[in-house]
């Protein structure tokens with residue numbers, strides 16, 4: 186398929202520049218069949234209908250002053266951008282013709298992602314044509330990606346307002362500094378355990394930039410073993426290549442085992458053995474050679490200590506419980522919520538149009554004061570996403586209200602489900618029965634009709650509904 190070239194008519198060098206560029210592009214194996222040729226409206230140059238088999242499409246722009254960037258942009262927006270939809274093949278942009286001011290305009294448009302992915306930039310002189318490899322849009326995208334993946338912002342302020350968080354941070358700062366002893370971080374899901382390990386813990390342990398993480402959920406024993414310890418080629422069917430395990434990768438850094446309770450028991454035992462050895466020696470699967478590694482072990486779990494104990498190998502649990510920090514849930518440190526919301530907002534805000542400081546109102550303060558926040562920081566992230574979706578410049582009260590309405594609506598179901606999932610089997614069954622009773626009453630219209638639909642007595646249903654006692658009022662159906 187042949188391509189399109191977009192460029193400016195260089196008044197002084199005339200059509201020679203275009204002809205030269207077309208020739209050089211052909212040397213690169215690029216066939217141009219169409220040229221979108223921007224030219225001053227006042228220019229007297231005669232533009233031929235085609236050059237070197239390429240159809241030349243003059244686009245006359247009334248622009249006397251090439252440093253009027255805003256006007257150039259508007260002209261391009263009106264006269265060039267709509268035509269980009271009709272480009273077949275790839276778009277090439279020759280940056281060089283025109284004034285240096287024009288070069289900046291092209292680059293800015295490219296950086297803003299105006300041109301389709303795959304558009305190639307070229308810089309030319311009559312005797313040369315060089316690709317411009319500096320992909321501005323990719324560069325910006327990369328910065329944004331890094332900001333998300335590699336957050337440098339410490340997750341929590343150690344000088345927290347609430348006593349619960351201050352105490353947790355105080356313990357964290359003391360415990361994380363102890364070398365050679367595993368650190369255990371407990372906290373409900375979304376309390377920021379992983380982020381804490383990647384930022385503050387890694388810094389305190391003086392091993393920044395090297396946190397090797399294994400999410401232990403859903404791994405069966407042999408896979409978990411091979412991921413952690415690695416294997417030699419041919420160690421088992423399918424082991425076509427040698428694989429370096431995470432323990433080896435974490436050498437000199439931190440091995441972070443997230444949701445440690447899900448690590449299969451036999452692998453937990455193996456880990457204990459490595460940890461009992463001062464030199465941290467182990468054998469990759471199928472190898473007869475021992476490897477010695479140096480890493481700090483940090484584990485996290487969203488279970489409280491009592492439940493975690495039931496899921497962990499006894500020895501491993503004993504080792505892990507020496508230095509254990511419990512991160513409080515957000516609803517237990519509401520004094521910090523204003524700051525948390527600012528931080529989450531700053532974290533999620535990518536679009537420069539959005540306000541730098543997080544939106545705030547009395548209604549939001551009230552919602553934050555009473556919301557169960559069972560998803561912790563993720564609830565705040567959901568609110569931030571809704572704010573971004575409803576955002577309209579200059580009308581904060583309106584879009585914030587809209588976002589809050591949606592947030593409250595969506596919170597109902599997920600929060601109820603969340604709370605129900607948190608209890609013991611007995612409690613969960615109780616909540617389930619209560620939910621069933623109340624929902625059936627709501628759909629059938631009365632206790633009598635609900636009892637008939639479920640084939641039980643009204644008394645049974647009303648007793649079941651009592652099971653919701655203890656749930657926050659707003660979560661009851």
Ligand SMILES: Nc1ncnc2c1ncn2[C@@H]1O[C@H](COP(=O)(O)OP(=O)(O)OP(=O)(O)O)[C@@H](O)[C@H]1O
Pocket residue numbers: 339340341372373374375376377378379380381443487525528529532562563
């Ligand atoms: N202090 C913070 N400020 C703003 N955002 C944060 C903060 N800490 C974590 N986050 C963000 O909140 C989300 C939840 O954090 P994280 O994954 O660390 O929690 P977690 O406790 O490990 O959750 P889970 O147990 O579900 O893995 C992530 O998207 C993270 O980037």
